[in-house]
Amino acid sequence: MEIGISIEAENKVGVLHKLTGILSELGGNITYTQQFIKDDGKIGFIYMEVEGIKNIDELKKRIENCEYVKNFEIHSSLKKIYGKRVIIIGGGAQVAEVARGAISEADRHNIRGERISVDTLPIVGEENLYEAVKAVATLPRVGILVLAGSLMGGKITEAVKELKEKTNIPVISLKMFGSVPKVADLVVGDPLQAGVLAVMAIAETAKFDINRVKGRVL
Amino acid sequence: MEIGISIEAENKVGVLHKLTGILSELGGNITYTQQFIKDDGKIGFIYMEVEGIKNIDELKKRIENCEYVKNFEIHSSLKKIYGKRVIIIGGGAQVAEVARGAISEADRHNIRGERISVDTLPIVGEENLYEAVKAVATLPRVGILVLAGSLMGGKITEAVKELKEKTNIPVISLKMFGSVPKVADLVVGDPLQAGVLAVMAIAETAKFDINRVKGRVL
Numbered sequence: 190m191e192i193g194i195s196i197e198a199e200n201k202v203g204v205l206h207k208l209t210g211i212l213s214e215l216g217g218n219i220t221y222t223q224q225f226i227k228d229d230g231k232i233g234f235i236y237m238e239v240e241g242i243k244n245i246d247e248l249k250k251r252i253e254n255c256e257y258v259k260n261f262e263i264h265s266s267l268k269k270i271y272g273k274r275v276i277i278i279g280g281g282a283q284v285a286e287v288a289r290g291a292i293s294e295a296d297r298h299n300i301r302g303e304r305i306s307v308d309t310l311p312i313v314g315e316e317n318l319y320e321a322v323k324a325v326a327t328l329p330r331v332g333i334l335v336l337a338g339s340l341m342g343g344k345i346t347e348a349v350k351e352l353k354e355k356t357n358i359p360v361i362s363l364k365m366f367g368s369v370p371k372v373a374d375l376v377v378g379d380p381l382q383a384g385v386l387a388v389m390a391i392a393e394t395a396k397f398d399i400n401r402v403k404g405r406v407l
Numbered sequence: 408m409e410i411g412i413s414i415e416a417e418n419k420v421g422v423l424h425k426l427t428g429i430l431s432e433l434g435g436n437i438t439y440t441q442q443f444i445k446d447d448g449k450i451g452f453i454y455m456e457v458e459g460i461k462n463i464d465e466l467k468k469r470i471e472n473c474e475y476v477k478n479f480e481i482h483s484s485l486k487k488i489y490g491k492r493v494i495i496i497g498g499g500a501q502v503a504e505v506a507r508g509a510i511s512e513a514d515r516h517n518i519r520g521e522r523i524s525v526d527t528l529p530i531v532g533e534e535n536l537y538e539a540v541k542a543v544a545t546l547p548r549v550g551i552l553v554l555a556g557s558l559m560g561g562k563i564t565e566a567v568k569e570l571k572e573k574t575n576i577p578v579i580s581l582k583m584f585g586s587v588p589k590v591a592d593l594v595v596g597d598p599l600q601a602g603v604l605a606v607m608a609i610a611e612t613a614k615f616d617i618n619r620v621k622g623r624v625l
Contacts, residue, residue: 195545202436223545281513281515296502296530311511
């Protein structure tokens, strides 16, 4: 059984280490962790999903007695709430149109029980885009990446190549100038269509297989 | 100095515990953690941001010698890449329009050096929306929440109240039926306008202060 644990603790060195110690002592394998410091800098928030812990009462007791923990909650795993993510990065005008297609299509699949969220970052500049594409590999639950702009190449193309080496995240590019379309799995002219196809590619209730159209230009 | 560490390790009990141990021994305070198991179930990916570590060479050596670690990279902190998040939850049609306003507005601020991303979840049903709103408190870097639908109340309203008690995340609601508009900080009729205002409320380059219009209906 997988459980979710939400913990608020003081922002001190070693708190996460203590908590992970409790979990591994009780045989828990941590499948997902999200931890960040709240705005005031004093409180750290930790959310973890853990499988394999049998003695929940013992877990509760140990967390309760853990120094610096202010409050905590054990609940069912929240992982499935935000589901698979479509990430759209690029210029505002194009990102908005791709998102419109993706959100409409995600709605249609989510109604049938899927969980697909659509996350965007409108941003310009080779260096910024390079960093953003590279960082996609560090984000959880990414299903597909759409690059939406008018001109992308150079270091951005390098980041796409690196992403494709490190992960199996497919990349859709709009038709645009620069070398990014050459390294994308699929190139689509209409941004709305690109958004719809991105969702179809990761939806289980859709029949579209991006591997069967690899390298195509639509 | 804050550093970013990306680690790939075998999916074994106790790996995160060992790594956090190395960090706290070297005086590092973990300000951000993201950890998840990759699709194949064999490899865990860990990304951490850490401040206060002076001896980077020692850190490298210790991580290198850590059991189960397959490869790792120490780099500049990636936290600022995706920046503050606008979260939009609700029905597909409205979510898409709010997103359009928010993405266009975010683009205008990001060009001036900010980092605002716009993340959406098109979803229906009281129970689903209740879970999604509750889970907003567990997401990092959330700046503001927009609820975009035609009818929201009951448990969803409870989740909004709980979110407002636990966090200082402002909530914008579209004009809609149900009790959610009653507990929102601001109610906006036009979805495009709601998206633009959501970004203005969290942008540092904008002059809009949501606290000065609290409880207003636009």
